[in-house]
Amino acid sequence: MPVKETFYDVMRRQGITRRSFLKFCSLTAAAMGLSPAYAAKIADAMETKPRIPVLWLHGLECTCCSESFIRSGHPLAKDVILSMISLDYDDTIMAAAGHRAEAIVNETIEKYDGQFILACEGNPGLEQENTGGMSCIIAGRPYTEQLREAAKHAKAIISWGSCASWGCVQAAAPNPTGATPIHKVPGIADVPIIKVPGCPPISEVMTAVITYILTFERLPSLDRQGRPKMFYSQRIHDKCYRRPHFDAGQFVEHWDDEGARKGYCLYKMGCKGPTTYNACSTIRWNGGLSFPIQSGHPCIGCSEDGFWDKGGFYNRLTNIHQFGIEANADEIGMGAAGIVGGAVAAHAAVSALKRSQHKGDE
Amino acid sequence: MSALSHKMHSEPAVYVYEAPVRIWHWINASAILVLAVTGYFIGSPLPAQPGEASDNFLMGYIRFAHFAAAYVFLIGFLGRIYWAFVGNHHAREILAPPLLKASFWGGVWHEAKWYLFLAKEPRKYTGHNPLAALVMHIMFVWAAIFMIVTGLALYGEGEGFDSWQHALFSSWIIPLFGQSQDVHTYHHLVMWVIISFVIIHVYVAIREDIMSRQSIVSSMISGWRTFKDKGEVDKE
Ligand code: HEM
Ligand code: HEM
Ligand code: SF4
Ligand code: SF4
Numbered sequence: 001m002p003v004k005e006t007f008y009d010v011m012r013r014q015g016i017t018r019r020s021f022l023k024f025c026s027l028t029a030a031a032m033g034l035s036p037a038y039a040a041k042i043a044d045a046m047e048t049k050p051r052i053p054v055l056w057l058h059g060l061e062c063t064c065c066s067e068s069f070i071r072s073g074h075p076l077a078k079d080v081i082l083s084m085i086s087l088d089y090d091d092t093i094m095a096a097a098g099h100r101a102e103a104i105v106n107e108t109i110e111k112y113d114g115q116f117i118l119a120c121e122g123n124p125g126l127e128q129e130n131t132g133g134m135s136c137i138i139a140g141r142p143y144t145e146q147l148r149e150a151a152k153h154a155k156a157i158i159s160w161g162s163c164a165s166w167g168c169v170q171a172a173a174p175n176p177t178g179a180t181p182i183h184k185v186p187g188i189a190d191v192p193i194i195k196v197p198g199c200p201p202i203s204e205v206m207t208a209v210i211t212y213i214l215t216f217e218r219l220p221s222l223d224r225q226g227r228p229k230m231f232y233s234q235r236i237h238d239k240c241y242r243r244p245h246f247d248a249g250q251f252v253e254h255w256d257d258e259g260a261r262k263g264y265c266l267y268k269m270g271c272k273g274p275t276t277y278n279a280c281s282t283i284r285w286n287g288g289l290s291f292p293i294q295s296g297h298p299c300i301g302c303s304e305d306g307f308w309d310k311g312g313f314y315n316r317l318t319n320i321h322q323f324g325i326e327a328n329a330d331e332i333g334m335g336a337a338g339i340v341g342g343a344v345a346a347h348a349a350v351s352a353l354k355r356s357q358h359k360g361d362e
Numbered sequence: 363m364s365a366l367s368h369k370m371h372s373e374p375a376v377y378v379y380e381a382p383v384r385i386w387h388w389i390n391a392s393a394i395l396v397l398a399v400t401g402y403f404i405g406s407p408l409p410a411q412p413g414e415a416s417d418n419f420l421m422g423y424i425r426f427a428h429f430a431a432a433y434v435f436l437i438g439f440l441g442r443i444y445w446a447f448v449g450n451h452h453a454r455e456i457l458a459p460p461l462l463k464a465s466f467w468g469g470v471w472h473e474a475k476w477y478l479f480l481a482k483e484p485r486k487y488t489g490h491n492p493l494a495a496l497v498m499h500i501m502f503v504w505a506a507i508f509m510i511v512t513g514l515a516l517y518g519e520g521e522g523f524d525s526w527q528h529a530l531f532s533s534w535i536i537p538l539f540g541q542s543q544d545v546h547t548y549h550h551l552v553m554w555v556i557i558s559f560v561i562i563h564v565y566v567a568i569r570e571d572i573m574s575r576q577s578i579v580s581s582m583i584s585g586w587r588t589f590k591d592k593g594e595v596d597k598e
Contacts, residue, residue: 223523224533233523235542249411249420259410268407275542304541317405318543320551329547330405333554340558344565347477351569354479 004050007214011046021046028211031204031283033230038215045215052214053116055108055150056090059143060136060170060179061122065161066092068200069207071286102139105146109153117213118154118191120147120164120182123171127178135177144185151189156219157182158194158209162302165195165227172308183226192219195226197278199302204283205231227277236273236299239281242266266293270314272301375588376488376595378452378581386442387582393438394556396431397509400424401553405546429517436510452489456498466492486575486595488587494566501559505552511535512549516542 011021025046026039056066096104108116124144128135136143151157159182162168170179183193196209209228212220220228237243245251246265253259253268265271273281276299280291292299298314301307311319317328327335379387403424411418446457460466469492475481477493484491490498515535518527519542539545571578577588589595 225537229523235519238520238522244415247422248415248418249407249422249424250415250418251407251410253410264410272543275546277542301541301543304543306540310543317550318547320547329550329554333551333557337554337557337561340561344561348565348569350479351573355573 006047006049007051008047010051027204028208031208032212042211042215046211049214049217052210053108053112054119054210055105055116055154056119056121057143057147057150058090058092058138059120059122059124059147059163060177061161061163062169063092063121064200065121065163065206066090068198068203069160071203099139105150109150113153115155116153117210118150118157119160120157121160122163123167123179123181124185125170125177126180126185127176130178147182147185148187148189151191154189154191156192156194156213158196159183159226160196160206161201162197162199162304162307165197166305168199169308172306193226194219194222194228197227197232197303199307201303202231202279202283202285205279231279231283232277232303234277234279234282236276236278236281236293237271240265240273240293241281242293260296263296266296266298268316269298270300270312270316271298272304272307272313273299276301276304278303375586377585378450378488378587379585380445380449380453381585382441382445383449383453384582384585386438386445389434390438390442391560393431393435394560396427397435398553398557400428400431401550404428405550432510432513432517435506436514439506439510455489455495456503459492459495459499469493470496483593484570484574486589486593488576488596497559497562501555502563505555505559508552509549509556512539512545512552515545516549 008021022039022043025043026036029036029038029042032038058066094101094104124142124147125136126144127133128142129144134142138146159165163170163179164182167175167179167181170177171181182188183195194209196206198205205228208231209220212228212230220230223229223232237246240246242263242265245263246267250262250264251259251268252264252266255269267274271293273293280299281293284291284294300313301310311326311328315328317330319326319328320332404421407421407424411420443457446454469485472481472485473491473493476484489495511531512535514527515531518525518530518532519536521527536542536545539548567578567582570576571580575590575593577586577590581587
């Protein structure tokens with residue numbers, strides 16, 4: 001077996017300075033909510049531990065996760081990240097193509113059997129297994145096969161983004177292709193699955209997850225739904241800088257109104273911050289530059305299960321489909337209460353009538 | 363005059379609703395009033411408040427009132443369940459109606475006919491009539507349990523991962539419904555179930571007070587059931 005390179009070796013080879021490297025380590029420690037002392041631990045791990053092999057597969061997806069990943073906030077982090085993965089397999093950004101590329105998959109599986117991380121971007125469309133159709137073909141084979149095969153040999157799976165974690169847009173009703181999140185794919189090997197939802201997930205979150213696994217040689221602790229607790233244990237709303245306006249009852253009522261200019265809370269514009277678990281309001285986007293709410297747009301809940309199917313992004317009360325019509329709780333409830341109220345009034349009228357008749361009988 | 367009053371009080375009054383049940387009833391009704399009003403405004407907040415954020419706390423107070431009333435509602439409900447064990451048998455009527463007894467359903471049917479103007483007279487009951495017990499069991503007891511469980515799950519989200527509300531409720535209720543937004547939606551929807559119940563309940567209480575053969579509204583105040591005629595009581 002060849003001597004395994006460390007991340008640091010790879011980075012140095014790519015011309016990253018030690019200073020940038022250390023900066024990356026402290027930023028990552030901060031993103032993970034660890035004390036500054038851990039920056040040194042991360043640096044040490046990156047210098048001494050063999051690089052974790054990552055096999056990055058793409059199913060039905062839009063590549064926004066990759067786009068996010070290579071735009072990691074720290075200027076040089078993107079190179080770090082690229083060196084983390086490009087040496088193995090990622091059909092979007094690797095240099096190799098065709099048979100050579102496919103050979104890398106087999107090589108990784110053989111060489112690092114049970115040690116590599118299988119990073120899944122996108123998900124398989126399972127409907128074709130029933131209909132005999134063919135789509136999402138990689139090197140002549142359906143993606144589903146490649147996925148099941150690779151999963152058997154992986155140490156763990158990372159479900160990047162809402163596609164792999166929940167299904168996302170391709171699984172939105174009526175889900176014609178049968179797009180299915182990784183953990184629900186029948187026959188997928190029984191390996192730990194880390195969900196990193198978001199459309200896309202924040203790049204710092206993505207890199208931190210890999211860095212954590214390297215540094216501590218274990219998977220980050222997950223919540224019940226399989227998301228790393230350190231990034232998904234709070235809602236956007238819990239750390240939103242517009243929260244004081246929420247508590248004060250100061251809301252944007254219409255686009256471009258006075259409240260919008262003053263930066264009031266976007267709750268009435270349908271903000272899903274109160275129901276969305278993600279790190280946008282703390283880590284933010286594009287190197288901490290901003291995040292949707294900061295630029296005046298409500299959170300659409302992109303890291304939540306089924307966010308496409310909950311009715312309008314700009315409605316606070318979202319739809320219930322079980323009733324066959326698109327209506328929110330107030331519309332259905334008020335309708336029902338109205339019927340009950342009408343029935344009660346009618347019943348009271350008939351009762352009064354009957355009673356007066358009855359009185360006459362006596 | 364004297365003949366009439368003789369007719370109305372021809373049977374001894376029965377003590378039905380013990381003090382804890384009565385006190386609970388009115389506390390519970392007040393808590394639900396607060397919960398429904400504040401809950402509605404949590405879903406559709408009032409118009410924006412002018413001035414600085416630091417000078418206002420309207421949404422905060424509305425939410426606080428919701429949570430305070432929620433705990434009153436919750437503790438009251440637990441107390442009511444406790445009373446079902448130690449109180450008289452009427453205290454168990456709405457919590458454990460005899461759903462497996464045919465005679466119970468016969469009673470439900472008769473009461474339903476009475477409300478559909480098909481039966482000439484309702485039967486006489488010391489406690490709730492079977493239809494009332496059934497409706498209260500479904501539209502009140504189960505709706506209350508639903509609101510408490512989903513409400514605590516939503517509350518645990520704000521309290522955070524290390525709170526007992528999160529550990530006991532949010533951690534499994536939220537995934538069960540899919541995501542937090544769905545829990546909000548159903549918590550909201552069941553409010554309308556409870557409001558529908560209250561509309562029916564208050565109407566029926568007043569109607570029965572006038573039209574049935576026993577006292578109703580005053581029974582939930584004094585606890586005593588009095589009867590207006592000599593007919594047999596609790597005939598199934
Ligand atoms: C009869 C009982 C209750 C009624 C009618 C009621 C009604 C409501 C309504 C309509 C909402 C707004 C939902 C939305 O559209 O987002 C709400 C929110 C909420 N309720 Fe209740 N509720 C009740 C009981 C409870 C209980 C027992 C709790 C437990 C602590 C609770 C906790 C909450 C919480 C935490 C929220 C979310 C507040 C927020 O998002 O800021 N509720 N409730
Ligand atoms: C939020 C509003 C209310 C709720 C949720 C509610 C709920 C209930 C429940 C659960 C019971 C059964 C008590 C037991 O057996 O433990 C009950 C009984 C009763 N309630 Fe209410 N109630 C409400 C408001 C009212 C109001 C406004 C009135 C007055 C008009 C009223 C009059 C009564 C009466 C008279 C009974 C006893 C019925 C009987 O004699 O069989 N309730 N209520
Ligand atoms: S803008 Fe959205 S996340 Fe921020 S406080 Fe308002 S509702 Fe919450
Ligand atoms: S603010 Fe909401 S919708 Fe926007 S990226 Fe974050 S989680 Fe997704």
